Every structure is written in C-alpha cells, then in structure tokens.
Amino acid sequence: MFYCGVVRGETVQPPTLVSARQNPQYINEYFFLTNPEDLGTVLYAKDQPWQLSKIPITFEQFCNMPYMRKHYFIYQLQITSQYQCRLQAEEGVCTIVIETVNLKWQGFLTYKLIYDSKESNSSIDENIRLSRYVIMDRQIGKWTFVVRFPIPGVYRIHIYGGEMSDLYSGRQDWICSFKLFCNETRQNNDPLPCPTGVLGFGANVGLEEAGLHSPSHPSGIIRVNTRQEVDLNFLMTEKVTLTTKLIHKDLTPKTLRKCISQRIAQSKLTITVKVPQEGEYILQVFLKTKDNENNICNYLLTTGDTTKKKKTREMNNNTLDIPTTTVKCPRLRRTRETESNPTEKRARERLKALTESMKRPEDIDDAIDKFCKLQLADNGDLTKAYEQREYLRIKIELEEAMKRSHADTLEKATKQAKNSKFYDKLSELVDRADQQLDYLRNLNKFVYDILEMKQSTVSELHRYKVAQPIIHDVMKATYIILEEKSVDLDDWDEILWLAGKTGKDSLLNRIKQFNIYQVKYATVDAVQKILKPYNEEMVRSVSAVAGTFYVWVRMAVMEHRLSIKRCYSLCTFCGMDIKFVLNLPFFCGF
Secondary structure, eight states, X not given: OEEEGGGSSSOOOOOOSSOTTTSOOOOOOTTSSOOHHHHTTTEEESSGGGGOOSSOOOHHHHHTSOEEOHHHHHTTEEEOSOOOSEEEOBTTEEEEEEEESOTTOOEEEEEEEEEOHHHHTSOOOTTOOGGGGEEEEEETTEEEEEEEOSSSEEEEEEEEEEEGGGTTTSOOEEEEEEEEEESSOBSSOOOOSSOOGGGOBBOOHHHHHTTEEOOSOOSSEEEOOTTOOEEEEEEEOSOOEEEEXXXXXXXXXXXXXXXXXXXXXXXXXXXXXXXXXXXXXXXXXXXXXXXXXXXXXXXXXXXXXXTOBOOOOOGGGOOOOOOOOOOOOSSOOOOOOOTTOHHHHHHHHHHHXXXXXXXXXXXXXXXXXXXXXXXXXXXXXXXHHHHHHHHHXXXXXXXXXXXXXXXXXXXXXHHHHHHSTTHHHHHHHHHHHHHHHHHHHHHHHHHHHHHTSOHHHHGGGGGOSSOOHHHXXXXXXXXXXXXXXXXXXXXXXXXXXXXXXXXGGSHHHHHHTOOGGGSOHHHHHHHHHHHTTOOHHHHHHHOHHHHHHHHHHHHHHXXXXXXXXXXXXXXXXXXXXXXXXXXXXXXXXX
C-alpha cells in the first residue's frame, strides 16, 4: 500500500503564484522510471521492501519530510538545513538552505511568504509586505532564505525556481514548501528597505554577464560598522558603465549619495561604502545601457545582529509546538574538506595548469567550478583563470566570426575585442579582422544591388532565347563561382533552367549565402579567364541585369586574389608550401 505525500499533517494546496494561462497543462513524465530515493519523498510504501531503499523510513519520518516537488529533483537540489516540513523559529528567525549538486546549473530560486490567519487565530495588517521580511542570500550553488516575521503566528513559504532563460518569462516551477511557526519576533523587527525580487543578495549570473568576476564578498550579507569604510572589489573583464545606489528606510537618497563611491584601477572595480548610522542598508549595483539601467546585484549591509530577539505577546497565551521527530536527508550532502588536503591541492594545481596551457574556455570553466566548490582562497590563481578564460572566449569568438565571414557577426566580435582589456594581445588578429570587415562591407554594397532584385527581374533573362555571348559568359561565370554542379553550363537553356529556380535554390538566395573563402583556387581562376575580355561598361550596355551580376563576380574574384596574397605571406612566414595550401578543398581568408 502506498501513501501520497499530501498526508503530511494536512493537504497541501498548490500555490497560486503562476496562473493557469502561464503554466498550461502538459503530460507529466517525471514519474516514469523515477529514482526510488526521489519517489520515496512523495509516496510512502507501507511494506518496507517496496521502498526500494537501503535505509527504510517510518511513516512518521515520511510525514516530517519537507514537501518537495518534481523540479526539486530535476534541478538536482538538496535541502542542507533542517530536513523537516514544519520549522520552528529560533530567536524570531527561520533559516532554510538549499544547494545544488550540479554547480553548472545556471538557474534561479525565488519565494513567496504567506501568513496563515486561520491557524494563527488572528489576522495580519494588509499593508505589511511579507516579501520584505525574507533575506535571500545567494552564493555559488547555494541559496539561504533567512525568514523574519512581523508578528507571531503560522506562516507558509513556497520556494520556486527555473532556468535563467525563464527569468523574465513569468514561468516559475514549484520546488518545495515549508510551514513555519513563530512564537516571538526579533528586536528592531523592521522590513527590508526595498524589494530585491529574484536577484536577492549576493553574486549571481548577471554579474558575470556584465563582465564582473571574483567578488571580494561571496555572501550577500555584509556586517559593517558605522562611519567605517568597507570595500567591495570585483574583477572587470569588459568595459561597462555601472551605477550604484544605497537605500535606507529613513535616510534620504541625497544623504546616502555621499556615503558611496566607486573607482576602477587596472581592471579592478572597487565600491566603497560608509554607513552613517546603525541599521540595515541595501546596496544596489546597476548596469547602465543606452536605454535603461538594469539591477544586476544587491548587497545587504547591516550594523546589528539579525537574529537578536525580543519577547512579544504569545498567541492566545499558548506557544506553538511542532513535532520533534527528525529524519536525515536521504541524499548525500556536500562537505567542505580541510584547508590543506590533497583534493584542494590538486584543484589548485589543475587550475594553474589549465590557465597556463591556453586550453579551451570550457576546460578552464570545469577547473574554476571545482576550485569554487571547495571554497579555496584566491591567491591570484582564480583571478588569473577568469582573465585567461575571458581572453580565450573573446579570441575564439573573433576567429569564428572571421571564418563565417558574416559582416554583422564579425563587426560585433571585433568591437568586443577592441573594448576588452586584451586588445594589445589581440591587436594582430583584430587588424586582420578589420581588413576582412572592410571587404565584406564593400562587397555587401554590390550584393545589395543583387538582393534588391526580385525573382521576376532575374526571370527577364528568359526573354533571351539565344543570348549574346557576353551575357552567356557572365551568367556562366556566376554559376561557376557559386560552384554549380551542372556540367552543361555552355547550354543557355541549362542556365535559364537554373535561373528559374525559386526558394532556397534560387540564384538570389545562393548569392546571399555565398562565402568566397570556401571557393577553390581553380574555380576562381576559371571564372577570371571567362570574364577577362569584358568590363562593366560593356556588359551594362547589353543588359542591366547581367551588368549587376558581373560587378558582383568581379568583386568576389578580387577578394579571393587578396586572400591568396595574405595566405602567401602567412605560408612564407610559417615555411609552408603555398601550392599545397591552394590545393586544399578550401582555405580561409587570412
């Protein structure tokens, strides 16, 4: 016999954070061949052999497990704080810690706190914003939810999450839920000065996307002293414009502007804050773009003890009691090893080796993940690895853009390299990219004339039942440089049949997708011989359509010849045989 997880004390109603329209019904395949340990947190088998677990649990233990949904397991999360579904506040605070086993998971978590007036036998002021009583501190692969309570009572907190791609789409998956019991509240029990949304506090993915790495404070909660400066440092790998804002519940923005400053020196961003009086402050960091400012990171600066309590009234003269039965988490927990064990030494040595060996950015990423997982001191090694990874990423993107020969992509990659701190190291590659970009822009001017044509204009070639030799040669050269596989291009009817194609095989579309750097040397040589007797004026005087194709083919031939010169210079420098290179199936423009 099986018991469903909803019997844990009471039926748990699905939260209403996401509407049915935003979260439509779909076939749930999660319970097909589910991991027994995961299934054991949702269904309880009365007969222990059917639990399929090495360590069977009792029904009482099952009822006290946290209420977890399928995405808790899909995202490979685990609760590393008190492993119970009902939590008793200590000193007016409940703390829930959720970590991810997969440190590569680029996701987010958020929450919704609800006051249960029915079980609390009292109501709560509608003006109280419960979201401001939860501090969500994010570190690498770890979320800590510090829940404070405005009044004693019974609360519920629902944890949601999802992939970063769904952050602004409105989709949030239900992860888990807890029931919280609070008998007494904290002293100085004020809400947070402002909401922080899904960002919470601490470093997040948005920082890296903005080019900020290696934050000096991994935690989003920073203890400070009044009128004493505290520095927050970041490594900058991109040139960006940042603004900062300090918020307090009582002090005005004008007063707080004097308490914060920032400076950049040798790719190191330092934000200096000096709080004028006791209390809690929120430091917000914004990435400024042409259109707006985006909040990318928050820090909570506090001068007091966030867990200090003050006894308040008891609810109906009775304290809230919950069962004390505990159960161990069935999933393995990550533990931090000692400071100088072999595992940490190997992690640091591997990070150094990969950084110096100029490997792929993905290889360095793996080493960084392992290094950060062990929470090792930077000592310059992590900073150097971040810099090397960023350098390789920019270099590879520029090389790939040059291979693609797409003007917009190459322009973006070139601009990124020029604006980076690695411009000096990439200057030679950037110069070559600029030359290629100039050609592509020039070539696109002539391609534009072709792409402005309509298929009906190309079809005008059909009015030449017997084409003049000059028109036939131009169109023959056009199809040869496009590497048309037809062997009968000497037949004008064959060319007319090719020109009549539509869709992806149309002549205009083939020119749009054309890449001169992938054309064989022999092909270009044959085209050059065909067009040698003619010039642009001669062709246009006979046919405007053929004249446009002639100009485009000549531009392509000229760029190919320039590529050969660049290739020859490189081969001479490297001691390679230029004939061998030209006989390759294709070669890139250097």
